[in-house]
Amino acid sequence: MSAISHSRAAQVAYQDLLRLHLDEVASDLIGSVEERCRNGRIYLYDKFRLGTEMKSRYLGEGSPELRARLARSAELKAQGGDRRKTMARLARVLRAEGLIGTDRDTGSLLLAFARAGVFRLGGTLVGTAAYALYQGELGVRFDSEELAQTGDIDFASFERLSVALGDRVEESPGEILQALKFDPVPGVQDRQIWKWRQNRGEAMVEFLTPAFGDEGVKPLPALKVSAQGLNYLNFLIAEPIPAIALYRSGVLVRIPRPERFAIHKLIVADRRQGGPDQAKARKDRGQAAFLISVLAEDRPDDLAEAFADARSRGPRWRERLEASLARMPETAEVLRGLM
Template identity: 80%
Template sequence: MPVQSHSRAAQVAYQDLKRLHLDEAASLVIGSVEERRRGERVYLYDKFRLGTEIRSRYLGEATPELRARIAQAATLKAEGEARRKSMARLARVLRAEGFMAPDRDTGALLLAFAKAGVFRLGGTLIGTAAYGLYQGELGVRFDSEELAQTGDIDFASFERLSVALDDRVEESPDQILQALKFDPVPGIETRQVWRWRQSSGEALVEFLTPAFGDETIKPLPALGVSALGLNYLNYLIAAPIPAIALYRSGVLVQIPRPERFAVHKLIVADRRRGGPDHAKSRKDRAQAEFLIKVLSDDRPDDLAEAYEEAMRQGPRWRARLDASLSLAPETAERLQGVL
């Protein structure tokens, strides 16, 4: 099936809406900006007084883009009302242009998590919920089958980042989930909770974190949750990007880079093949194939770099990639064509 692009107007509207949401986030700075170095990385904090107490609020890694926005915080704050009206208008434009929106329950959950600071503090939306948001990043249309939800809403974050940030969400995810009628699902062996199931539906929310060997439960103190460690996940959530979920006037979230998502899906598809999640394996491969088809035409250098990085990780990684690509010869040919 040929790839269909969104109109130029829709692509411009999406980029404008994302920019306005990033401006809105920067406008919330109320104190002085503090820099903290962790190894080779520099993180920015909003340092302010609350009563007699000095507090710090994590803003993000010190990129040139974030620094530039923070420098304009006062101006952005003054433009708040006009900006929010523009955000509502752009969201209407995107709906009229056929952008797919999350269902009501998923949208409400993402909005509550965003307000609590889950994405600001390193949380990354992954899985099919993230896949659907590439319609804006890549400017392409997805059909209903491609966006069919599995019922899972997955979030991932690095344990070391969560420990290093020295900041916490403003409301814990378990409180949010309970308010949205999700029940905790304790692990069979440890009784630790890293996933919640919707009491009146099929949605399952899971928190995950990279593992490097044993796949055990680990704490994510910045997010106030525990998470299941999974191998290969460190590759997926490295250098995530902002995206907009089209709920209300849009929700600013964080998702993996599309080229990493595509390559990681090939790995996950092989892990699941022949097991209890075999049906998900086919869906993983289909998502990878579609993204690789788009990226090989539109962003071949990004795709090549992501694929080569995964292949350098070692024989186990290469074996899983080769196994999935043996079932998708056209995709394998596309990958070879960008190298």
């Protein structure tokens, strides 16, 4: 299927809405910016007094973009009323231009998680819910069949980042999910809870974390949840990007880089092949093929770098990639053309 671009007006509206949401976050600065260095990285915190105690709230990694926004925090706070009106208008423009919005159940969940700090503290939306948001990031039209939900809403985070941040969500995802009528699903062996099932439907929310061999359940202290370890996930959620889920005036979330998502789908599809999730493997290949066709045209260097990165990680990685590409000759030819 060839990609059809959204209008220039839609692409500009999406980028403007994303920028305004990032400004909105920076406008919430309460005290002064504090820097902390861990493992060669700089993390920024909002340090403020609450009563007789000093508090620290994690803001993000110390990128030039975040620093510039925080330097304008007072100005951004003063512009809050006008900014929120513009955000609502831009969301209306995007709907009118044909961007497919997030359904109510997913949107309300993402909004609650965003308000609690799940994405601020390292949570990344993955799976089909993340794939749907590439229509804005890449400026291309998706049809409803491409965005058909599997019923799962998946979140991922690095265990080591969750431990290192020294901050926690304001309300635990478990509490939010129970308020939204999701029931915890204890693990079969250790009874740790890393997934919840909606009690009035088939939707499932799962928390995942990278594994490097043993795919056990691990704690994510910053998010106050446990998460199922999965091999290859570290590749997917490295260097996530901000994105807007089109619900109300937009919800600011984090998703994987599209080129990493596409290449990771090739690996996941091979892992599922021949198992109970074989139908999902076909969907994985379809999503990978579509993204690769778009990225090969619009962001070939990013795609080539991600493909080379995955191939460089060892023979098992290459075997899984080649196994999926053997079923996708057109996609394989596209990727070979980038090497």
